[in-house]
Amino acid sequence: MRIVQVTTQTVGGPAEHAVDVAVGLVARGHDSHVVGPRTARTDAATSAGVTWHDVPVVSKRDLRGGVASARRLRALRPDVVHLQDRRAGWLGRALAPTLRGREGRTGVVYTMHGVADGLSDLVAGNARAAERRRRDGWYYLTGERAITRWSGGRVVVPSIAVATYAVEHVGLPTRIIDVVPNGVDPARFDGSRAPSGDPVAVWVGVLAAVKRVDLLLDAVASVPRLRLLVVGDGPLRDEVERRCASSDLAGRVELAGWVDDPTALLATADLYALTSDAENCPLSLLEAMATGLPVVATAVGGVPEVVRDGVEGLLCPAGDLEAVTGALGRLAGDPYLRRLFGVAARERILDEFTLDHCVEGLLASYAASRSGA
Secondary structure, three states: OOOEEOOOOOOOHHHHHHHHHHHHHHHHOOOOEEEEEEOHHHHHHHHHEEEEEEOOOOOOHHHHHHHHHHHHHHHHHOOOEOOHHHHHHHHHHHHHHHHHHOOOOOEEEEEOOOHHHHHHHHOOOOOOOOOOOOHHHHHHHHHHHHHHHHOOOOOEEHEEEEEEEHHHOOOOOHEEEEOOOOOOOHHHOOOOOOOOOEEEEEEEEEOOHHHHHHHHHHHOOOOOEEEEEEEEEOOOOOHHHHHHOOOOOOOOOOEEOOOOOOOHHOOOOOOEHHHHOEEEEEEEHHHHHOOOOOOEEEOOOOHHHHHHHHEEEEEEEOHHHHHHHHHHHHHHOOHHHHHHHHHHHHHHHHOOOEEHHHHHHHHHHHHHHOOOO
């Protein structure tokens, strides 16, 4: 099939996932394309056989970019269009009847990678990550329901928790929702772990309020000898830098900034920390587990579907500083437990969360979208 991934982002989980899926489809013999702005992984993707169409759409009001994307999609005459972020989802689903044409053979699939911060508490385990705005209901609930109905396509959700939200709160019919967890290529990650010196926790992501790096820093400050590697950047960078300069953290936190591929940095750590108020099925978590890192995480969204408490790591309620501090302290002080959880974490990825698992699930969704099932 000719399958087109559509993305409007250059960094972040949806953009990374789009590239992974596009490359995975090439490996299975499909004619795989990406329509969207170039990213740090574009050259690697094209080398793997993906055809990349550099068409940026920089905002919801970018009419020129939207028209250019629409023209490119129509010219490609794809068998399946897979929309990989919220902006791409609105654009592609609005165009769905046109893309299908008279023969109606083009499948349209949208991945719901997350939930608006103001509605995040509607997902099991999540805290509300931002003040609920008046427009959240009509844009993310009523609007989402309407555009999905208009498109006649399918919705992929990487976790059961967010799929339940899509049914119970957005009002989408269960028959059009496919739960397909994200996946990673385990061959990219070194699963062997050897503790050395003071333990190092690693955090990877966007420095935004929903990620609760403030809570993580407070917890690390209370765990003797534990060091922290922060990989990422974002709007709270200055605030994080100021907190790291405090006397209880000075010299214990390294801010690595944004990196295109965190693989090498993950390999330097002893455990992975995730303290978000809300998540779906975070790629950084899967990558850390594929590296063989034990996990301390908040039990939000789809995280408990990946990490089993006491097996691959330790889970804590969202926003619970005492619980996070205790979990970090327990793993920091017990190399044997870290090794036990780390081996189990990599096995968990190999068993259920590889890129092959993900692509297999998506191909079933693609087939259903083309048949109108």
